[in-house]
Amino acid sequence: MSLLVTGTIGIDTVETPFGKAAEVLGGSAVYFSFAASLLSPVRLVGVVGEDFPRSFREMFQQRDIDTAGLELRAGSKTFRWHGKYIGDMNAAETLRTDLNVVSERPPLIPEAFRDSKFVFLANTHPALQRGFIDQLKGPRLVVCDTMNLWISQFREELIETLGRVDGVIFNDGEARLLTGEDNLILAGQRVLNWGPKFVIIKKGEHGAVLVSDPQRLDKGSAGSGSGHPSADADDGLFVMPAYPTTRVVDPTGAGDSFAGGVMGHLASAGQTDLEAIKSAMVRGACLASITIESFSLDSIRTARKADLEKRLAQFRRISSHT
Amino acid sequence: MSLLVTGTIGIDTVETPFGKAAEVLGGSAVYFSFAASLLSPVRLVGVVGEDFPRSFREMFQQRDIDTAGLELRAGSKTFRWHGKYIGDMNAAETLRTDLNVVSERPPLIPEAFRDSKFVFLANTHPALQRGFIDQLKGPRLVVCDTMNLWISQFREELIETLGRVDGVIFNDGEARLLTGEDNLILAGQRVLNWGPKFVIIKKGEHGAVLVSDPQRLDKGSAGSGSGHPSADADDGLFVMPAYPTTRVVDPTGAGDSFAGGVMGHLASAGQTDLEAIKSAMVRGACLASITIESFSLDSIRTARKADLEKRLAQFRRISSHT
Numbered sequence: 001m002s003l004l005v006t007g008t009i010g011i012d013t014v015e016t017p018f019g020k021a022a023e024v025l026g027g028s029a030v031y032f033s034f035a036a037s038l039l040s041p042v043r044l045v046g047v048v049g050e051d052f053p054r055s056f057r058e059m060f061q062q063r064d065i066d067t068a069g070l071e072l073r074a075g076s077k078t079f080r081w082h083g084k085y086i087g088d089m090n091a092a093e094t095l096r097t098d099l100n101v102v103s104e105r106p107p108l109i110p111e112a113f114r115d116s117k118f119v120f121l122a123n124t125h126p127a128l129q130r131g132f133i134d135q136l137k138g139p140r141l142v143v144c145d146t147m148n149l150w151i152s153q154f155r156e157e158l159i160e161t162l163g164r165v166d167g168v169i170f171n172d173g174e175a176r177l178l179t180g181e182d183n184l185i186l187a188g189q190r191v192l193n194w195g196p197k198f199v200i201i202k203k204g205e206h207g208a209v210l211v212s213d214p215q216r217l218d219k220g221s222a223g224s225g226s227g228h229p230s231a232d233a234d235d236g237l238f239v240m241p242a243y244p245t246t247r248v249v250d251p252t253g254a255g256d257s258f259a260g261g262v263m264g265h266l267a268s269a270g271q272t273d274l275e276a277i278k279s280a281m282v283r284g285a286c287l288a289s290i291t292i293e294s295f296s297l298d299s300i301r302t303a304r305k306a307d308l309e310k311r312l313a314q315f316r317r318i319s320s321h322t
Numbered sequence: 323m324s325l326l327v328t329g330t331i332g333i334d335t336v337e338t339p340f341g342k343a344a345e346v347l348g349g350s351a352v353y354f355s356f357a358a359s360l361l362s363p364v365r366l367v368g369v370v371g372e373d374f375p376r377s378f379r380e381m382f383q384q385r386d387i388d389t390a391g392l393e394l395r396a397g398s399k400t401f402r403w404h405g406k407y408i409g410d411m412n413a414a415e416t417l418r419t420d421l422n423v424v425s426e427r428p429p430l431i432p433e434a435f436r437d438s439k440f441v442f443l444a445n446t447h448p449a450l451q452r453g454f455i456d457q458l459k460g461p462r463l464v465v466c467d468t469m470n471l472w473i474s475q476f477r478e479e480l481i482e483t484l485g486r487v488d489g490v491i492f493n494d495g496e497a498r499l500l501t502g503e504d505n506l507i508l509a510g511q512r513v514l515n516w517g518p519k520f521v522i523i524k525k526g527e528h529g530a531v532l533v534s535d536p537q538r539l540d541k542g543s544a545g546s547g548s549g550h551p552s553a554d555a556d557d558g559l560f561v562m563p564a565y566p567t568t569r570v571v572d573p574t575g576a577g578d579s580f581a582g583g584v585m586g587h588l589a590s591a592g593q594t595d596l597e598a599i600k601s602a603m604v605r606g607a608c609l610a611s612i613t614i615e616s617f618s619l620d621s622i623r624t625a626r627k628a629d630l631e632k633r634l635a636q637f638r639r640i641s642s643h644t
Contacts, residue, residue: 089328183568184566185567185568200448207530209563239641241528241562241563244559248505309566314557318560318561320564320602320642321604322604
């Protein structure tokens with residue numbers, strides 16, 4: 001089924017202990033799109049300035065990414081981010097952010113994209129996220145991300161947005177900041193009270209946790225996939241490690257690649273039940289691990305479906321137990 | 323098969339945001355023994371002073387824990403620890419440690435225990451750990467723990483000990499300090515170079531990682547348990563999340579309970595191949611989660627095999643995926 005993403009398209013400069021990538025294609029919607037497009041066609045909505053290189057635009061054509069929703073705005077400049085990772089590279093230090101076109105009016109979802117069934121709203125002002133939802137015609141699954149800025153300064157706006165989405169994908173620090181709960185299961189349960197049916201909390205190198213309300217999730221076919229009768233899965237919890245990699249070159253985009261894998265799988269499968277979300281998260285973890293093994297988009301942009309399948313088989317093997 | 327543990331038996335005072343437990347039975351060998359004894363009989367070796375309460379000694383009789391190796395030393399005082407957990411309770415602040423009898427000559431392994439096949443050497447001076455190994459007659463699997471003090475101040479002694487054990491179970495901070503590697507897979511591989519066939523790195527609430535050398539591990543029966551042909555498992559890696567609990571009351575003893583679960587399962591199964599170690603780690607995670615849900619030994623001491631089985635079934639369910 002159709003998959004739409006709205007989010008940032010930017011020009012990144014990233015420094016890590018392994019080197020520097022200057023003025024490269026980046027942004028949440030970009031990492032999401034390259035990851036998701038290994039699983040499903042992607043409809044991309046975002047806005048860039050007239051400084052956006054043609055070569056960047058052409059990169060999308062190497063994948064099944066429809067850029068009909070990519071607005072090139074005359075007289076504006078593209079979003080830019082300059083970040084640096086040090087030490088264990090678990091968090092980036094932002095050296096500079098130029099919002100540029102992102103601080104202007106948001107892009108519109110093209111008429112041809114408004115019937116999208118699976119929709120991911122990457123991090124932006126929660127009122128803008130609702131503005132995107134208002135343009136949709138009967139979506140099946142709307143999932144959003146957010147960030148510290150909106151949680152701390154636009155909390156009520158964000159909670160209003162949470163009341164209009166089916167799922168949330170964000171990280172552990174954001175979950176704790178939003179809910180005041182250290183324990184991530186309790187944090188996830190608090191978020192469910194605001195409306196979402198499921199919350200996926202990303203923990204970086206430590207994997208991810210799913211907290212969901214099985215009463216409100218779609219019901220999968222009994223016993224499908226896992227070999228467990230679905231009646232067993234009534235608590236809606238799922239915990240998973242990250243795909244272990246020894247080559248962490250640049251963590252930029254890991255979280256957005258994860259989200260791309262999750263949504264790409266759900267859109268491809270056309271399913272939104274608990275087992276489908278679990279399977280989707282595992283694919284997200286594999287795609288995130290591909291992203292971080294090279295600078296910026298280098299590895300996720302050139303990865304093939306077979307690379308994902310191989311990593312998926314290995315992940316199953318090294319995380320299965322009796 | 324027979325399971326022996328050497329380690330600390332102490333009198334703990336613990337403070338957490340949920341309250342305080344004063345002058346209670348504690349120590350690495352104690353948590354290990356209560357956890358392991360749900361899976362296998364345990365032979366306990368340790369030394370306490372004449373202040374060690376009779377009621378503590380009687381607690382061991384409620385389980386299959388043989389205290390023939392528990393020396394009550396006249397004129398000495400029992401090891402005491404006073405710790406405090408604050409905030410997210412991921413690490414204890416030690417308010418006071420009285421080594422007492424632990425700083426004197428170590429206990430001896432009784433003659434009747436020297437034929438033990440599975441042996442866990444809880445954290446102590448690495449030369450003392452070798453002293454215990456010297457007393458053993460043909461053990462099948464010797465595994466040790468260690469801590470920051472020995473890593474930073476007795477590094478060469480520790481490396482000598484690593485050359486004489488089959489496995490190591492320690493935490494992420496210790497693995498990084500010992501090897502200088504941030505990446506835990508690389509850290510584990512470094513440890514393998516010093517002698518052990520496997521290294522289990524505990525990550526607290528984030529689970530655990532196994533790094534092993536499949537060429538040197540026992541070979542399991544092909545395809546047993548996991549449904550994967552054993553030829554697939556040639557990288558020797560395993561990653562797992564922690565059992566997710568929303569009731570973290572007192573983390574004291576979680577790591578020792580985990581180790582007890584690992585060794586208890588291996589001794590019970592009489593197996594030391596990769597699949598057996600994976601299964602053992604999952605049991606360790608379940609037992610650690612039981613320990614932390616009450617103060618000190620309260621929940622692990624009263625847990626039954628059925629409690630472990632129930633938690634194991636739930637852990638399989640919430641961590642399985644396709």
